[in-house]
Amino acid sequence: MNITVMGAGAWGTALAISLAGQHRVTLWARDAAQVAAMRASRCNVRYLPDVLLPDSLQLSDDFAASLAGAELVILSAPTAALRESLLRLVRADLACGVIWLCKGFEPETSLLPHQVAEKILPPGTPYGVLSGPSFALEVAQGLPTALVLASDDESFSQRTAQALHHSRLRVYASRDVVGVEVGGAVKNVMAIAAGVCDGMRLGNNARAALMTRGLAEISRLGLKLGGCSETLSGLSGAGDLILTCTGDLSRNRRVGLMLAQGKTLDEILQQLGHVAEGVYAAREVYSLAARLSVDMPISAAVYHVLYDHVPVAQMVASLLNRTASLEFSQ
Numbered sequence: 318m319n320i321t322v323m324g325a326g327a328w329g330t331a332l333a334i335s336l337a338g339q340h341r342v343t344l345w346a347r348d349a350a351q352v353a354a355m356r357a358s359r360c361n362v363r364y365l366p367d368v369l370l371p372d373s374l375q376l377s378d379d380f381a382a383s384l385a386g387a388e389l390v391i392l393s394a395p396t397a398a399l400r401e402s403l404l405r406l407v408r409a410d411l412a413c414g415v416i417w418l419c420k421g422f423e424p425e426t427s428l429l430p431h432q433v434a435e436k437i438l439p440p441g442t443p444y445g446v447l448s449g450p451s452f453a454l455e456v457a458q459g460l461p462t463a464l465v466l467a468s469d470d471e472s473f474s475q476r477t478a479q480a481l482h483h484s485r486l487r488v489y490a491s492r493d494v495v496g497v498e499v500g501g502a503v504k505n506v507m508a509i510a511a512g513v514c515d516g517m518r519l520g521n522n523a524r525a526a527l528m529t530r531g532l533a534e535i536s537r538l539g540l541k542l543g544g545c546s547e548t549l550s551g552l553s554g555a556g557d558l559i560l561t562c563t564g565d566l567s568r569n570r571r572v573g574l575m576l577a578q579g580k581t582l583d584e585i586l587q588q589l590g591h592v593a594e595g596v597y598a599a600r601e602v603y604s605l606a607a608r609l610s611v612d613m614p615i616s617a618a619v620y621h622v623l624y625d626h627v628p629v630a631q632m633v634a635s636l637l638n639r640t641a642s643l644e645f646s647q
């Protein structure tokens with residue numbers, strides 16, 4: 318299969334490397350200097366410095382040429398750039414299916430990625446989302462990983478999942494686009510909270526409680542928006558929540574760890590140098606929860622720390638001092 322990966326950040330590059338063994342993969346980046354540097358060093362030094370790019374992986378900064386003959390386009394831009402990326406594809410007369418990797422809600426509109434795509438892609442274009450617990454570095458290193466590919470078009474999700482699947486990358490097909498997208502977006506907010514929890518040395522018990530109550534919040538929002546509970550407790554929900562709340566490769570978790578050290582958001586984002594979607598998702602989740610009357614206390618606490626300058630100690634105290642209720646009174 319001819320696959321074009323649009324965007325050479327950490328995740329787009331990692332997936333391109335992982336698929337280059339079995340498909341003709343072209344990795345397109347908008348920055349010509351980055352492409353030239355990757356061609357010369359066979360390495361994406363800024364985003365994935367310790368991994369070599371396989372010889373079979375094509376690199377391009379020519380958008381039209383990279384799309385010629387494509388049978389699948391994989392969009393790896395952050396959620397904030399999804400609309401712009403889809404418009405670029407439509408202007409280039411996209412003639413194949415497209416899947417995106419971003420995990421978030423569109424800033425300002427609070428739309429899920431598929432809701433943005435529905436407004437832009439011509440009717441009949443097959444599309445889907447690929448998500449699940451997957452640190453880019455581990456996928457690039459060929460370590461075993463399992464993902465979910467969700468699409469309303471069952472034949473597209475099954476064909477595509479089968480094509481992407483290999484011995485180190487298990488890909489399961491799903492029809493629950495909403496459940497997969499909500500799980501991926503909101504777990505990033507929980508990972509920030511888990512980073513705060515660990516940064517303040519609140520212990521393993523506290524982190525387990527936070528993750529479990531975090532999953533309850535994710536599920537309440539996911540069900541309200543039309544997702545399925547099985548999806549929310551599966552790879553792209555609970556699975557990704559476990560990974561990002563506990564794994565130090567998570568950028569969102571690192572945001573929380575640095576908040577616990579007293580750093581400001583500006584300092585943290587500058588130090589990170591990569592996207593941390595939870596920082597933006599916290600705003601959209603906060604407004605969606607209010608609009609839809611969904612109880613999401615952990616997400617709200619993260620929002621107040623990020624945007625109202627509430628000290629992390631006060632955030633923790635406010636969560637611990639909530640009135641006790643029935644565990645399953647959700």
Ligand SMILES: NC(=O)C1=CN([C@@H]2O[C@H](COP(=O)(O)OP(=O)(O)OC[C@H]3O[C@@H](n4cnc5c(N)ncnc54)[C@H](O)[C@@H]3O)[C@@H](O)[C@H]2O)C=CC1
Nearest residue numbers: 325326327328329394395398418419420451452453591592
């Ligand atoms: N890194 C990871 O382990 C994983 C990341 N993701 C998701 O994938 C998405 C991308 O993440 P990463 O690749 O890790 O981010 P990154 O920070 O490593 O790279 C971001 C990439 O997006 C590009 N970009 C930024 N603004 C853009 C715009 N306006 N138009 C086009 N491209 C733009 C940058 O040039 C860069 O290539 C995020 O939504 C993230 O949550 C999902 C699974 C794993």
Ligand SMILES: O=C(CO)COP(=O)(O)O
Nearest residue numbers: 449450451452567568569
């Ligand atoms: O989504 C991810 C792993 O599944 C990556 O998480 P971070 O964006 O927090 O690094």
